Amino acid sequence: MKEVSFEQESEPAGGPGRNTELGIVTYTFVFLFLIMIGYLVYINAWKAKDLNSSAYNTKDIANMDKYIRGSILSADGSVLAQTDVLDDGEELRVYPFANKFAHVIGYATNGQSGLEAACNKELLSSHVSALSRLQGDEDVKLPGDSVVVTLNANLQSVAYDALGSYNGAVVALEPDTGKILVMVSKPDFDPNTIGEVWESLVTDNTSSVLLNRATQGLYPPGSTFKILTTLAYMRQKPGEFRNFQFNCTSQLTVNDVTINCYNNNAHGQEDLKGAFSHSCNTAFAQIGLDLDNDDFHSLCEEFLFNRALPTSLQHSTSQFSLSGDASYGEQMTTAIGQGDTLMTPLHMAMVAATVANNGILMKPYCIDRVQTYDGDPVSTTKPSRYKRLMTEEEARILQEYMRETVLSGTATELGWYNFAPAGKTGSAEYTSGGVAGTHSWFVGFSDVDDPDLVVAVLAENGGTGSQTAVPIASQIFQAYYSIYGN
Numbered sequence: 001m002k003e004v005s006f007e008q009e010s011e012p013a014g015g016p017g018r019n020t021e022l023g024i025v026t027y028t029f030v031f032l033f034l035i036m037i038g039y040l041v042y043i044n045a046w047k048a049k050d051l052n053s054s055a056y057n058t059k060d061i062a063n064m065d066k067y068i069r070g071s072i073l074s075a076d077g078s079v080l081a082q083t084d085v086l087d088d089g090e091e092l093r094v095y096p097f098a099n100k101f102a103h104v105i106g107y108a109t110n111g112q113s114g115l116e117a118a119c120n121k122e123l124l125s126s127h128v129s130a131l132s133r134l135q136g137d138e139d140v141k142l143p144g145d146s147v148v149v150t151l152n153a154n155l156q157s158v159a160y161d162a163l164g165s166y167n168g169a170v171v172a173l174e175p176d177t178g179k180i181l182v183m184v185s186k187p188d189f190d191p192n193t194i195g196e197v198w199e200s201l202v203t204d205n206t207s208s209v210l211l212n213r214a215t216q217g218l219y220p221p222g223s224t225f226k227i228l229t230t231l232a233y234m235r236q237k238p239g240e241f242r243n244f245q246f247n248c249t250s251q252l253t254v255n256d257v258t259i260n261c262y263n264n265n266a267h268g269q270e271d272l273k274g275a276f277s278h279s280c281n282t283a284f285a286q287i288g289l290d291l292d293n294d295d296f297h298s299l300c301e302e303f304l305f306n307r308a309l310p311t312s313l314q315h316s317t318s319q320f321s322l323s324g325d326a327s328y329g330e331q332m333t334t335a336i337g338q339g340d341t342l343m344t345p346l347h348m349a350m351v352a353a354t355v356a357n358n359g360i361l362m363k364p365y366c367i368d369r370v371q372t373y374d375g376d377p378v379s380t381t382k383p384s385r386y387k388r389l390m391t392e393e394e395a396r397i398l399q400e401y402m403r404e405t406v407l408s409g410t411a412t413e414l415g416w417y418n419f420a421p422a423g424k425t426g427s428a429e430y431t432s433g434g435v436a437g438t439h440s441w442f443v444g445f446s447d448v449d450d451p452d453l454v455v456a457v458l459a460e461n462g463g464t465g466s467q468t469a470v471p472i473a474s475q476i477f478q479a480y481y482s483i484y485g486n
């Protein structure tokens with residue numbers, strides 16, 4: 001269609017007497033030229049960002065001839081990635097922590113991933129002083145800038161060891177800034193040997209080793225999702241939630257669908273705080289039946305389900321799909337974090353961070369600052385607010401419920417610490433290839449009165465939240481306060 005209208009518009013004034021063959025040739029060239037212009041516009045407008053961070057564009061190759069790729073440093077001063085120049089001039093990218101930061105730092109050969117990809121431009125630029133440039137030999141490469149990340153190497157090591165042999169993820173961040181201090185994903189790989197093991201990593205489609213489970217792994221949230229179900233209930237039933245009463249007899253059956261409490265526990269008479277802290281499935285199934293599905297759906301989309309998270313980290317989109325005409329079964333299972341809902345551990349940490357930060361979500365980030373190789377500042381990331389997602393009063397009530405979970409509910413293993421943690425466990429049931437299992441979740445923060453740190457833990461097939469994820473989170477909170485003080 002485009003071609004036809006182009007020919008009509010371009011009919012020359014000479015009209016019928018023109019040389020048809022010449023006309024066709026001219027039109028063809030003009031048409032090709034327009035395609036080329038269109039392509040250039042497309043490249044500049046749409047693809048520039050992608051190309052800038054892709055591994056093989058010519059600008060990067062030119063910069064690789066001019067600069068030695070800069071280092072990536074942790075917040076506590078450890079080298080996470082650096083380029084060693086060997087005697088023969090060959091450059092070797094070295095990762096002193098090997099597997100521990102594999103996904104979040106990524107790799108810079110065989111393509112790029114993680115922060116190696118995100119900071120490619122900074123690492124292959126140099127802000128060394130004009131004086132050192134003048135003194136330097138023109139053939140000698142300049143040292144690229146260093147990127148200092150928000151990750152704490154000490155805390156990352158504790159989290160890595162605490163997750164042990166489980167596949168899964170750990171994320172820890174500061175709720176009032178969005179700074180990410182820990183990002184672990186397992187199974188992992190050693191970026192030092194990525195070239196040698198590449199084939200086996202990319203052909204392995206059973207455990208997806210290269211996937212950063214913290215930002216790209218999609219899991220049923222299980223009972224950790226009751227944080228949002230509770231918020232939806234508080235908003236939809238402002239006059240009733242404080243007087244909520246439910247008598248749990250261990251199961252609730254509606255239209256052939258039965259929801260059980262864990263271990264067939266009968267929790268008895270409980271208010272909303274009790275139902276939350278004991279993670280009572282039948283009470284929350286009843287709440288699901290009482291909720292307006294469309295309003296619940298809108299609330300979840302405000303909380304960034306079905307949309308991109310406000311972060312430059314590569315991530316998957318969490319999914320929530322309750323429709324207005326959902327069945328009772330769908331309403332009940334969705335309210336307890338099963339159903340079709342899937343979310344990433346980073347997203348779960350952001351939900352808890354919103355509660356901890358009195359309702360305001362800060363954008364999560366990993367790049368703290370860029371500096372020259374010898375430490376002169378180039379640029380610094382300022383914490384930035386995404387938006388207020390709940391009122392201070394709503395956040396205060398959820399903080400109280402999450403604190404109660406630690407004091408008398410499903411996370412009492414954290415109860416005796418003097419740094420006053422608060423949280424929510426999850427035991428998310430799933431089936432994979434016909435085999436059923438339970439993912440172990442914990443998400444929480446401490447201390448409850450002035451939160452310093454949010455921790456989200458997901459241990460694949462780890463059983464209940466209290467069994468596996470809570471003890472892992474406990475080690476991270478303890479390490480945090482031994483590093484940063486109370």
Ligand SMILES: [Zn+2]
Nearest residue numbers: 248261267280
């Ligand atoms: Zn119950």
